[in-house]
Amino acid sequence: MSHKTDVVIIGAGPVGLFAIFELGLLNLNTHVIDNLDKIGGQCAELYPEKPIYDIPSRSRVNGQELADELMLQAKPFNPVFHLNQQADSIIKLDDYWRVKTSSNETILAKCIVIAAGAGSFVPRKPPLENIKEYENKSIFYSVRNKSIFKNKNILITGGGDSALDWTIDLASIANVTLMHRRREFRAAPDSVSKILDLEKSNKIKFVIGQVSQLKGSNGMLEKVEYKFEEKFSSLEIDYLLPFFGLKMELGPISEWGLNLNENLIKVDTEKFETSVPSIFAIGDINSYPGKLKLILSGFHEAALMAQKCFSYCYPDKKNVFRYTTSSKELHKKLGV
Ligand code: FAD
Numbered sequence: 001m002s003h004k005t006d007v008v009i010i011g012a013g014p015v016g017l018f019a020i021f022e023l024g025l026l027n028l029n030t031h032v033i034d035n036l037d038k039i040g041g042q043c044a045e046l047y048p049e050k051p052i053y054d055i056p057s058r059s060r061v062n063g064q065e066l067a068d069e070l071m072l073q074a075k076p077f078n079p080v081f082h083l084n085q086q087a088d089s090i091i092k093l094d095d096y097w098r099v100k101t102s103s104n105e106t107i108l109a110k111c112i113v114i115a116a117g118a119g120s121f122v123p124r125k126p127p128l129e130n131i132k133e134y135e136n137k138s139i140f141y142s143v144r145n146k147s148i149f150k151n152k153n154i155l156i157t158g159g160g161d162s163a164l165d166w167t168i169d170l171a172s173i174a175n176v177t178l179m180h181r182r183r184e185f186r187a188a189p190d191s192v193s194k195i196l197d198l199e200k201s202n203k204i205k206f207v208i209g210q211v212s213q214l215k216g217s218n219g220m221l222e223k224v225e226y227k228f229e230e231k232f233s234s235l236e237i238d239y240l241l242p243f244f245g246l247k248m249e250l251g252p253i254s255e256w257g258l259n260l261n262e263n264l265i266k267v268d269t270e271k272f273e274t275s276v277p278s279i280f281a282i283g284d285i286n287s288y289p290g291k292l293k294l295i296l297s298g299f300h301e302a303a304l305m306a307q308k309c310f311s312y313c314y315p316d317k318k319n320v321f322r323y324t325t326s327s328k329e330l331h332k333k334l335g336v
Contacts, residue, residue: 001105003080005031006313008099008109010087010253013041015283015298016115017070022306023113024077025322025330028313031107033082033099035120037142040067042284043295045121045246056296066295076333082107084144086120088252090279097278111309114258114265114274114281115298119250126157126242128214137219139240149174149239155224157211158243159184164191166241171198177205177235179226209233211240253285261287271308272301278312280305 007023009016012034020030038044043052043063051060061069085101092098096108123141125131131139143149143166150173156163159180164187167178178195185192198204209228216222223236250263259266259275264287267274272282282305283298291297310319324330 002108003031003105004096004108005029005080006109007031007111007113007309008033008087008097008107009079009113009115010034010099011041011115011117011283011285012036012039012081012083013115013117013283014043014066014070014295015117015302016041016113017067017074018299019113019115019282019302019305020074020077020079021070022302023309024074024079024333025324025327026306026310026319027329028306028309029079030077031080031082031109033085033087033101033107035084035086035102035122037084039071039081039083040064041117043067052295054294054296084142086251090256110278110313112279113305113309114253114279114285115283115302116250116253116281117284118248119253119263119285120248121246122249122251123242124244124247126211126244128211130214134214134216134219134221134240138216138221138238139214139242141242143170143241146170146173151175152238153177153236154239154241155179155211155235155237156241156243158245159186160243160245161187161191162245163187163241163243164195166243167204168194168198171204177207177237179207179209179211181210182208207235211242214240270304272305273308278309280309 006028007030009019009030009032012032023030044067048064049062051062053060055061085103087099088102089100090097097112099107149170152174154174154176156167157179167176170176199206209226211224212227213225221237223234225232225234265274265281265285267281267286267288269288272280274281282301284293
């Protein structure tokens with residue numbers, strides 16, 4: 001699918017979300033790409049329940065609340081989200097950048113704003129020799145279409161919230177085995193007690209061990225071998241869902257010819273533009289003298305970046321600075 005907009009924002013963390021608002025104030029439309037299946041970046045993924053104390057005017061706000069409210073603030077500007085996909089490549093056409101995502105969507109935009117934090121959240125994969133052969137065919141790191149698992153033999157590995165939540169969820173439609181290195185889990189107590197109940201009533205199987213080998217053909221698993229205390233056993237399965245958490249990786253951005261230093265993108269402090277004109281970097285991903293990796297720094301960077309984006313998108317128009325308290329256009333959008 002192909003789209004056209006003023007600005008593509010890569011990263012729906014707090015800084016990317018605030019950038020939608022700042023660009024929207026200047027009548028610039030945005031499309032936002034994030035590798036995660038939800039908005040909020042580190043706040044929503046790593047510490048949704050933790051209180052943050054240094055967001056101006058909020059004496060305390062937890063990570064998820066902050067993401068939700070930034071979304072509420074951005075909503076009047078109708079951002080289009082492309083979640084669950086990575087920004088893979090960029091190409092400069094005459095007047096536009098063409099951004100291509102891992103789901104083969106293309107977005108044409110005058111400017112690119114990289115708000116990619118410490119990079120994409122990507123799944124930690126088990127170190128199994130031929131795992132690539134099965135990925136996205138019979139091994140999945142997230143569940144997008146539950147119906148393919150109906151009445152199948154599913155092996156879920158891991159001992160955290162995702163492993164337990166999906167075991168509980170899929171137990172009603174599939175034959176689920178949960179495998180973990182030990183009997184103790186690092187998950188919500190309520191999920192742990194549900195798992196114990198399901199095991200007791202034979203609705204799931206629980207196995208202690210670690211998968212050591214994958215066997216199957218044409219990308220479809222037939223069985224896995226697993227190991228516990230030097231003893232090997234096997235299990236017939238159709239699908240494997242490993243849930244070992246997420247890690248952060250800069251990924252494709254490192255190949256875009258930007259001025260990178262230790263995985264950070266150098267920018268100026270007037271407009272937060274990179275070494276490539278019309279590509280900006282804001283939030284945790286950028287570096288400049290005195291940079292503090294704080295959400296409030298990213299908010300300031302977003303405001304200045306937007307001013308320069310305006311001049312790329314409307315080269316013949318003068319940008320008239322307005323406070324939000326007196327912007328009639330904004331009030332119309334907000335219905336106030
Ligand atoms: P992120 O929040 O990292 O979001 C970046 C997003 O970009 C991610 O969702 C990622 O999936 C996506 N992405 C990256 N590359 C791609 C790609 N190629 N394609 C698609 N998507 C991509 N800061 C404070 O100011 N105050 C605090 O009290 C505070 N407490 C913290 C507590 C913890 C436990 C942690 C981990 C951090 C804390 N921080 C705090 C730091 C704060 O969370 C970060 O500064 C902030 O999240 C940076 O926002 P961001 O939008 O720049 O990046």
